[in-house]
Amino acid sequence: MCAHVMVAEDDEKQAELVRRYLEREGHAVTLVRDGRAAIESVRRRPPDLLVLDVMMPRADGLDVLRVLRAEARELPVLMLTARSTEDDLLLGLDLGADDYMTKPYSPRELMARVRTLLRRTRLGPPADRVLSVGTLAVDPDRHEVRVDGDQVECTPGEFRILAAMAAEPDRVFTRQQLLEELHGFDRYISHRTVDVHIMNLRKKIEPAPRRPARLLTVFGVGYKLADPAKAKSAGRG
Template sequence: MRAHVLVAEDDEMQAELIRRTLLSEGHAVTVTHDGLTALDQARRLSPDLVVLDLMLPEVDGYEVCRALRADGEIPVLMLTARTSEDEVLRGLDLGADDYMTKPYSPRELLARIRTVLRRSNRDLQQHEHVIRAGGITVYPERHEVLRDGVPVDCTPAEFAILTTMAAEPGRVFSRLQLLACTRGIDRASTERAVDVHIMNLRRKVEADPRRPARLLTVFGVGYKLSAVRG
């Protein structure tokens, strides 16, 4: 089983050791050294597993784990130098799939990673396609949308538009381009119907639809989905 693993470890020597250990097993590896960057990379890259140190700068591992659980189901293996039962239980209660206490051997780390990946059934040969952008998660095969981890009901046309925009966050789409992605779903639609779909989507995915932070209007051109979490 080969996977893409995101390593969030502020100790650069430890991070490099983990990176080399994972590469030796054939995994792809992305390394970060603080919690904010770890969250950003997890949302952008959708890794198969996050190896997460608890004592991270900017945002600690507990808060990173809490945010990842709100976003979706990326497996998390926590690393901690703390051995108290309360600290371990806190991490597991937040949704960590497993934990390891420091120091640990590279062989044990690989064994734990293999176990978590098997348990989560995220083999790269079989895992479900997921699109994430700006706090929006789209599961095309399941026809499901989450906003900050909360399910959102979309019509078929709304789903087609949102999926198209989420696949290329930051790109500006004209009304005609967004209309084209609904062909076969909403045959009677016009370009102005796209405005209605966008208005309805804003009610569903924006904290304040009157001041959108995700689905943005680019005047004279069309619309774009912000890559930044709204």
Template sequence: MCAHVLVAEDDEKQAALIRGYLEHDGHTVTVVYDGQSAMDQALREPPDLLVLDWMLPGVDGLEVCRRVRDEGGLPVLMLTARSTEDDLLRGLDLGADDYMTKPYSPRELMARVRTLLRRTQPSVPDDPRVLRAGPLLVDPDRHEVACRDRPVPCTPGEFRILEAMAAAPGRVFSRRELLECTQGYDRASTERAIDVHIVNLRRKIETDPRAPEILLTVFGVGYKLTGGRRGT
């Protein structure tokens, strides 16, 4: 189960650790370091899960939790050094779905994340014909692409590129290999035209095409699909 997770943690080393574990599980991750940024990001582009530190600078985690839960049903996993029963109840009363006290095991954190996502994300039939790469879904039978539950219109050439790459997420494809995927669908395509296809696809599937998180460049080699590790 791959999701978009927003991490609000002011400790940069801790935030990097959480990001690494989440991305290893195939999730797309956005990290912010203060409460106002957490609220702005959560309301602008609601994630599937918010991992929220209590002691954020500016607006604290409790206020962030209250605001985002007032706006909708965003699941929240609260992280805090506070460990009294009163603190736990305050966080849960404001809408946190789960609560972890620092220091915690990263493996336990990931187990809690998986549990929350299973509980809050709608179940999707397990169709082995549907290809998944992070938040990207490619359905070869229906000739459909979706990203973060939104349909993505594609030209035939773009679809063939995504279909090939989604069948092997993480594998690097050369321009020549991607060119072969478009043969018969894009007669005018050249290796240079593959770069144009990639630019157009990033406009359609990336939150910020200038800082892609799904369709990445491997310099000197080609391109790959990933579950969320930031690239260029």
């Protein structure tokens, strides 16, 4: 699975190490040394995957992510950070990162994460139909989400979660099952990753995110995607 991977990393030795590992797996690699260069390079030639360091000159990785997601760019982003607190990591996910690794990291594990993101982004869910749950429609082929006919922009991670749940409405998914949709069997990823994606999805698909009617919490178990109209009808019955 050869791909174009951009590595935004100001540490020259670290960038060269990542480049060598990526090229060894057959990928074409573009290296950039600062945040502004990363934004400009993505605009000129969008990569299949962006490996993005948080601490960079001229614009840090979080600012880069803010700009790219504001432009509705859906490329998968793997963040590298020396900040190991949960709040810092969740902030990256909240801004639309698909995965993260804390420094120091194993290059072999980094390559495994890259393979997982590329595989899931390229294959995605089955693309033979639009998945509808009430007035929510998920189109895997076009990578589109619509609510009441209006398009909603989702990150690749958010889209994978929503597509999996839309394929089986009313099924209760555990956090672990949703993590497997995101990253496969990965013991290094926290269940809080799923919670952040769910929170962000609610902001996008719910009229009142604090009182969700579509993306529901099943306490002690996980989450499910439901049709609000059916729930109202059942309540009247």
